[in-house]
Amino acid sequence: MTLSVKSKPYIIPEYSLTGDLLSYKACGLQYRYQNRGALPPSTPVQLWFGEFIHGVMEEAYKTWRKDPEVFHFPRQWKDAIRKIEMNVNLRLRAKGLLPPPRLFCPYDETMKTPGLCPDANHPHQLLASQRTEAAINTWGPHLFPLIDSAEVKLKGCRDMVGYQPGVHRAQTYSITGVVDVISAVSMDNAHEGNLILRYINTHPEIKGIIDDLSSRDYEVIIDYKGMRRPPVYLSPGVPNPTWEAHEWQVLTYAWLRSHQKDAYRPIVGILFYLNELVPSADDIGDLKKEAKDGLTDILPTSRVDKQALARWRKGSKENALSANLREQRSIRLIPLTEERQKRSLQSFDGVVLDIESSVAKEMKCGSIRGCWQPNPQEKTCTACDFKIYCPAVEGKYQMSIL
Numbered sequence: 001m002t003l004s005v006k007s008k009p010y011i012i013p014e015y016s017l018t019g020d021l022l023s024y025k026a027c028g029l030q031y032r033y034q035n036r037g038a039l040p041p042s043t044p045v046q047l048w049f050g051e052f053i054h055g056v057m058e059e060a061y062k063t064w065r066k067d068p069e070v071f072h073f074p075r076q077w078k079d080a081i082r083k084i085e086m087n088v089n090l091r092l093r094a095k096g097l098l099p100p101p102r103l104f105c106p107y108d109e110t111m112k113t114p115g116l117c118p119d120a121n122h123p124h125q126l127l128a129s130q131r132t133e134a135a136i137n138t139w140g141p142h143l144f145p146l147i148d149s150a151e152v153k154l155k156g157c158r159d160m161v162g163y164q165p166g167v168h169r170a171q172t173y174s175i176t177g178v179v180d181v182i183s184a185v186s187m188d189n190a191h192e193g194n195l196i197l198r199y200i201n202t203h204p205e206i207k208g209i210i211d212d213l214s215s216r217d218y219e220v221i222i223d224y225k226g227m228r229r230p231p232v233y234l235s236p237g238v239p240n241p242t243w244e245a246h247e248w249q250v251l252t253y254a255w256l257r258s259h260q261k262d263a264y265r266p267i268v269g270i271l272f273y274l275n276e277l278v279p280s281a282d283d284i285g286d287l288k289k290e291a292k293d294g295l296t297d298i299l300p301t302s303r304v305d306k307q308a309l310a311r312w313r314k315g316s317k318e319n320a321l322s323a324n325l326r327e328q329r330s331i332r333l334i335p336l337t338e339e340r341q342k343r344s345l346q347s348f349d350g351v352v353l354d355i356e357s358s359v360a361k362e363m364k365c366g367s368i369r370g371c372w373q374p375n376p377q378e379k380t381c382t383a384c385d386f387k388i389y390c391p392a393v394e395g396k397y398q399m400s401i402l
């Protein structure tokens with residue numbers, strides 16, 4: 001009797017825009033350790049906060065939609081937002097994502113000891129909660145009435161450009177993502193004074209795209225980022241890959257969305273950098289440096305903001321930036337043109353090919369270190385769990401003994 005040999009399963013590698021593309025761009029070696037090994041990072045602050053703020057905004061939107069008449073802005077944190085936060089925290093906990101201490105208070109009134117908080121007066125409105133309150137109250141009144149479809153799941157397949165038989169695992173790969181979608185109709189019905197509409201209508205390139213359209217059927221796609229606005233340049237003349245990757249992300253989302261059955265043409269992507277609404281002391285320090293070196297696109301223009309930034313010193317507690325500047329820095333509009341989309345998809349294909357080539361190299365030589373490209377940058381390395389044994393920063397960091 002001959003036994004039939006089971007054919008190898010055909011794998012289509014799946015790439016998520018945030019989880020793979022952006023973290024690989026930050027550092028290939030760290031990406032390998034974090035995402036393709038069994039080792040989760042021990043302090044994934046940005047990962048936790050990114051998922052947390054996304055979850056809170058989605059749940060706040062759903063609560064608003066159930067009964068917009070009774071959902072009044074501004075929402076009070078303790079009475080209305082805290083419940084949402086606790087639900088989202090529970091969901092993240094189930095996925096193994098725990099809130100970093102000092103960023104979020106995970107306790108309610110029944111907890112009689114301080115736990116990881118400064119005292120036992122729970123719940124504390126720590127930084128993460130100050131940001132959820134600011135995000136819901138700054139953008140909710142303008143954004144929620146415009147959203148047509150929340151949490152739209154995007155998925156599509158692309159050819160692996162540069163595929164080599166016997167080297168790479170597959171000829172195609174799939175991309176996934178999730179966005180909220182706004183339609184032109186909901187924008188037509190928006191109240192006068194809607195901030196999102198104002199940003200769209202005063203953006204010359206986007207205005208041009210809308211004016212050139214033959215029909216009013218178009219869409220806007222939305223994504224939230226639990227981070228500060230990245231600088232456009234890392235140093236004078238050196239583009240910041242994170243800034244560029246966010247643009248590709250939105251353009252690729254738009255490409256995926258435009259292939260869905262019920263979709264109209266997306267003409268603008270909006271990213272919300274929600275940490276900007278309540279910047280930490282470090283965030284203001286970074287902004288001061290970026291403004292001085294001309295690295296960021298949204299600069300303080302009013303006298304009050306310029307003075308506040310000039311006065312700001314390391315260790316300063318006050319957050320004196322105006323609401324106007326914080327709001328402007330928290331929104332980024334990306335016009336969606338075919339030309340840009342083509343470039344972003346090519347870049348995405350290129351990153352996937354790099355990752356797949358590293359996978360192929362590792363499968364051949366069996367070691368991680370020589371096969372994945374490190375990208376030592378001070379900020380990423382300081383927060384990296386692998387810095388003690390990373391060859392790219394050898395000897396720079398010591399093991400700390402608690």
Ligand code: SF4
Nearest residue numbers: 027374381384387390
């Ligand atoms: S220490 Fe720096 S270069 Fe090394 S893996 Fe971590 S982020 Fe990458």
Ligand SMILES: [Zn+2]
Nearest residue numbers: 105117122124
């Ligand atoms: Zn607490």
